[in-house]
Amino acid sequence: MAYGLARRELKPRVPLRHGEGDRSHLTSLEGLAALSLDALSSVAYGPEAIVLVLIVAGTGALTATLPVTLVIAALLAVLVVSYGQVIAVHPDGGGAYAVAKKDLGPRISLLAAASLVVDYVLTVTVSLAAGAASLASAFPSLTPYLLEICLIGLGLLTAVNLRGVAESARVLMLPTVLFVVSILGIVVLGLLRGHPLATVGTAQPVHATEALGLVLLLKAFSSGCSALTGVEAIANGVPAFREPRVKRAQRTELMLGGLLGLMLIGLAVLIQRDDVVPRGGVTVLAQLTAGSYGTGWAYYATNLIVTAVLLFAANTSFGGLPVLMSLLAKDHRLPHLFALRTERPVYRWGVVALALLAALLLIAVNADTHRMLPLFAIGVFIGFTISQTGLVRHWAKERPPGWLRRAVLNGFGAVLTSVACVVLLASKFIEGAWVVVLAIPLLMLLFARIQRYYAEVARELGLGEIPPPVRVTSDSLVIVPVGEVSKLAQHALTAARALGSAEVVAVAVHGNQERAQALKASWDTWNPGVRLDVVDSPRRSLVEPVVDYVQRAAAGGRQIVVLIPEVEPRHRRYQILQNQRGLLLAAALRARTDVVVCVVPYRLSI
């Protein structure tokens, strides 16, 4: 499912560094494992989505399953050919955001970015929900706990990604092969058997509440389109392939299209022949599995493989969204914070943000896959449309040999996906698509506002201009807050004198006169060559009087430097025992004055 720009930087996850040679790049088959898992896993919920729509017109309406699936397969074929061209034009990876920024202008690129964010979140939630449903099909006692299973899975993914594991294409190879073999096995065995071997799940009453008309067929088509999510991932991941990478990527795209089409059509044939209707507690795929393999070990194994593959599919977002956020941050459309990718804690915020959004969504829809599919498909189809429209624009600009034929092909794809997008939006608006209609513009607005803020900052900082010359003055006053006469004070004053400034003054706060006198006396005994000012604090605050003192000093117009000594324990666990006053003082000075705040560390041996 996941897609978009993110794939482009799959590289760092598939171990790949300069000088490591070509062995770390993907072959066509490895690419299928690394980049197509989320597309292939869509068969776990796509066909079911069609059945769930058609059933409202009664069991007879299920005869439309195969025709609807064939239309979707045709759309898949167009997409595969179209993305073959995307691969050739953007060998550096062509996610919707990058393509839109290059060929379609800032406004469309904001749309692409917003729909990508929505889709990364939905990739996680839909995959987890479908995975939980598959697990509960094998173990019916889990059925009441689908949400809990999803949240546990989400917690697992979050923990793994916070620790930052390197995911490798080779790890994904085995589940991918097992998954494809299992699904194709269901199709082949099912067709050979002639009738289902076993039935699972509890029968549910079917009430025909609507007639099978064009609207229902369009709804079924748009629901089934969720099976196409993820076909753009290979185009985004071209740089991860071994040379000749364009050839290999195109071959992988073709394999993906072939396998996905085969699985979708095969499953649809079985659904239609066996009159598969939704049954309680099991997925449609689980019913087909039982029909072909019976309810022995193969049934359990297949359901577990499906669950595992969906978990891996959910994981792709955790790799993708931080990358997208980093690109947006570099374009000043998200806090620059997210661009500092190599700084570990920052990367974590992206993971945490994704986990929180996914958890909220799962709770909101109670882990029901089919309530999320409308939201999911819309975002993906916006991406499809943008990528292909961008390519049409590209052909029209560059005009290489045969450009017209290519432009027509991509244009056809764009028209198909944009029509599908409109159909999805219209037919699913009330059922949840309105959320996307709300979320995407809000995200675009957010990106735009952030961008405007950074532009204003750049203007104020005079970026791109030559700034005024550096004034050379040296009338700084260095203020050192001290508590007692101690080595800490000595250390701080030594540091202050070493700055080379003309004047250093120490300031102490005391609530009662006796202690103030005692301090002055020991200061005089010590005689460090620096004046000590003791300020009174009737309300016993230690921070306020120093801030006031600094403000009064700053009123003179000199540059004020406040040098705060900080005790640094050797063990982190002692940190809570130290420096709180210094932190409070630094925060207050920063909020209320324009002075330079310096921290002088004093290391302890404990």
Place this chain on the structure above:
Amino acid sequence: MAYGLARRELKPRVPLRHGEGDRSHLTSLEGLAALSLDALSSVAYGPEAIVLVLIVAGTGALTATLPVTLVIAALLAVLVVSYGQVIAVHPDGGGAYAVAKKDLGPRISLLAAASLVVDYVLTVTVSLAAGAASLASAFPSLTPYLLEICLIGLGLLTAVNLRGVAESARVLMLPTVLFVVSILGIVVLGLLRGHPLATVGTAQPVHATEALGLVLLLKAFSSGCSALTGVEAIANGVPAFREPRVKRAQRTELMLGGLLGLMLIGLAVLIQRDDVVPRGGVTVLAQLTAGSYGTGWAYYATNLIVTAVLLFAANTSFGGLPVLMSLLAKDHRLPHLFALRTERPVYRWGVVALALLAALLLIAVNADTHRMLPLFAIGVFIGFTISQTGLVRHWAKERPPGWLRRAVLNGFGAVLTSVACVVLLASKFIEGAWVVVLAIPLLMLLFARIQRYYAEVARELGLGEIPPPVRVTSDSLVIVPVGEVSKLAQHALTAARALGSAEVVAVAVHGNQERAQALKASWDTWNPGVRLDVVDSPRRSLVEPVVDYVQRAAAGGRQIVVLIPEVEPRHRRYQILQNQRGLLLAAALRARTDVVVCVVPYRLSI
């Protein structure tokens, strides 16, 4: 209930400042409202605790209720007289911690502090649980939600205390009077009526599983002692009284003793006469209320008054614990953090810590008052014993006229409460007292370890010694990390030059050669008079290369000052968009180098 040291500083909550005159101090009656609410409210669960113990020997065993209550009342009389002496000796407030520190040495004062912390938490939880039970007695539909009610009440108290309201004695006057009148009304009307007017709650089967022997009587006594929690509060709050404050405080203590004794004995007489047994869904006090007032509006009003008074009682801990923590911090037994009371955020941590501990405990015991009473009473009685033992030591040292008589009185009190403490511990060990036996030593250990740490720090800092003289050198090197040529860089370099140091150098990080060249070119055009070093960052980290650069520079032995320019947006909401890199750099430098880290603010107009 709450007590201890904390009351001593009730002053800041009862509005009281220099020059405000005596009107802000408490009269005897106001003192009763401000300082006795938690003691008086104990009647809501004390008598019930006795009944709950005796009932295991069958309904016949309830005849022991009155005798047990009379023994408790006698103990109360001794405590009241004894605390009258505490008031005279410690007119500045004599909490267990302060008394122990003065007269009994550091070890006992740690014990006092630990038991006080335990009791502040239990004051909150017991009061809330009893309040919720009282509320559910009036509205039986709330019975399944006692824990939820407690947590909502706790949330309310936490929110109010985080905002920091000034609690005034006058606010408490009305509920106190209403409460005392209601309870005494129950007693008087009940005695006049001759038999209960109405019965509430559902009957529960009574199985006699034990014989009424000495052990059971001791258990009943120790459970009932929970009614005595809070009688020390007045002694702790002497400074809050109007002059002559010792006289007034002693008068208040006597009033409290009289009222509490009267209520306890009166309720016990009713319980015994009417054979009150525990009934489902209502408290014993609610049964007595219905017996005297019927089940009309007076029943609801009384239960609501009891709930309100218990909520106020819970609130006293929120005033008390932060004060105790601040005193412990001043004695280096808690992080100094907690001593910075006038700095608002610090005060909040104490409130949050109390709320979290109380919430955990409520959840652990599922808001069952009677599972917490053993823990509660033990802590309180440790405090009683320490206060009175301290006073014995005091009399023996000072030997004023009549000291022997006084010492004997306090000694008798100390023996009684220490025996009660042992009985409590022995009889309730398995039922939960073991938690206290675990928690108190662990807290003492924590305090002791923190104290040892601070002592070691003081040694390392040479506190109390005259430190070596301040060395005067001025070979600092000021390093200014810059991103681009901008007014920000200009501002930072100007600040660096103003320090008056001999040498300033700018350092920039760039991942690619082109941008490095471009930066160098515009630097040369600008020509700020400061050398620019551009360091390479193959892994695109912005922080690591600067830290490495600084470490190399520091290896030369010079004092290094890193001056980080920070953009300060005018609106706080933009803070997230700025300075993250600076914060990361500052944190990394602090963790891995000993350099002086300075922050130069650059204020934006947005």
